[in-house]
Amino acid sequence: MRQSVTALLMCLVFCLACGGEKAGEGVTITVWETYNNEERAVFLSLIEEFQAANPGITIDPVNIPFDGLEPKILTALATNTAPDIVRVDVGFLPKLAMRGAVHPLDEYATADVTDELRPVTLASCRIDGHLYGMPDQVNGLCLFYHKELFAEAGLDPEDPPETWEEFVEYAEKITDKDKGIYGFAMRNSLWWSLPFIYSFGGNILTEDNKKCALSEAGAVAGFQFKADLYSRYKVEGGAWRAGGVRDDVGFQSRKYAMVLNGPWAVRGLQAAGIDFGVALIPAGPAGHATNVGGNNLAVLSTSGHTAEAYKFLKHIVSKDAQARWANELGQIPVNIRADAMIDLSKHPYLGIFMEQMKYAVPRPQVGSYPEIENDTNPEMQAALDGKKTVQEAMDAACRKISVILEEEEELKQAMK
């Protein structure tokens, strides 16, 4: 018994000894990313470029399934095995930052770098006045419409609706319940409702991120309009209900003429041979608006090589790298100086996605955004179902959100 314990201890010491870094060699930066196959190919070529220009720094990319990233990164942080850089959803970054897991880049990121970044992407990296990462990918919802269904209803397929009034008018013309065709289809959930809320002048939280704003007039009016599309105008196909045909699925099978969707949907729709157009989300009383999704690249505070890691991130967001990213993948560049370098003839929809991003409103940078979303969704569902009025549902959501915000504030105080 004693022998085996000794053996085990020796083994441990040996393992720890050989785990140390060898001196004299360059720095290796490990990156955990969640790119798909196409994005990964471009990412790898950007790494090669960077390594050629920066001998002594090796980038080691590890591809992680998107769904598995959260448990993996949390386990890694708990056991001190986290990578230097991680690609995270913009909604998840504040949570990591608030817990001190992310290294702020304020000391490195100079104005000449940040001034080139699309303002909305920069906003998604800034939390409590500090820069907690570099933007990697940005997108927001747009209006996708089915050109064939437009033509069949006698509408001009090149003339999508510009305001919500026009939108209802078009949708009413297209809706044909006997044939099972609806003008519009939508999802329930806070994020998918944001374009409605924003375009009516509402928001999730007040500007200082201290109070819930969903029960205020703008947000209520916006969500009321969304609910009306189903219950009052009857132009929405019930896609949000359990057992309903999902919006993107019904759009593909010619059931729904208009849906909200993002740049990621283009490839699949093109492959399926759908003749569709993309337009700005119709304007409400407060003008055009959309939400923001995407990913940021964050340097973790456990990394011993934050300067080198930043150097790599600076390369990724550079004008030339972003122009390549946009041209090869049809995604919105995070660097505005890359805009002029895009070949829009190859990506016919990219122009409109970029136009829409001008009206994008970032989500509040609070660590408990995922909890806010989780607690609001059932209330919104109840309002769509007609079980609660919109005002009642929003009041209930706000009560839950205040508790969440209080808890976050307490945690913040405790962290200090």
Added chain:
Amino acid sequence: MGGAAVDQGKGRVRARTIRVAVLYIALTLAAAVVLFPFFWMIVTALKMPGHAFDPEILPRPPTLDNFKKVFTEYGFVRYFMNSGIVAVSSGVFATLFAALAAYAFVFKKFRGRDKIFAVIIASMMVPGLMYVVPQFAIVKKLGWMNTYRAMVVPHLANAFGLFLLRQYMVTIPRSLIDAAKIDGASDFQVFGYIVVPLTLPVIATLFLLTFQFHWSNFLWQLIVANRESLYTVPVGLAMFKQQHEQLYTLKMAASAISIIPISVIFVFAQKYFIEGVTRGAVKG
């Protein structure tokens, strides 16, 4: 009188026929319900990318592209190999260790034997997820990250397996063991020549259950492997669910292949699987 008996007999035959017919219809329906997802999986796997939700049920035209892509554009050759290595070695060693431990707990006398057994059984009550972080910390300290060892070794001590085998070994008549001992057999000889052959059905069951568990284990294999060359099939499958879109046709193609080993084993060893379920049900 004879006529009445014949009538009665006919009636009984008819009643039985109806009963059997009803039974078969019910079983057919149940089978259809159970098999439909498999049908759906295979049909979707044969559709062109982007056509997973076409209104037509059958693919038009069917394509084998998804199956090809899974192996050429995605690393499933490697993932299947890794899953095979992990599942087979976990199955073999976990079963072997459980059998050896069960032997000790049944046929050897040592201080606190039953108490130790009770503690081991009690450990089954702790939800598996609770072990993840501590096990991960140990694996890391040992410097085993990104190795097959990390994926296999932590799961080799299996309280359920010990319980299953012990409960079966208890039923082996002690006189058999004593007879062998009198003939001069060592513990390993008794284990190898008497206990294992008698316990074989349960050992097979345990191997199959362990194999199946590790073939489909996701979380652990995800967190201990930071190299795509070490990813297993479930981790590879998760790659098809991306942030905004699911690559359904590819996912279904890979899933269809991933169930082949399990289905083949199930067809050949059905009775052991079922034995495992019923044996676990009756604790005694």
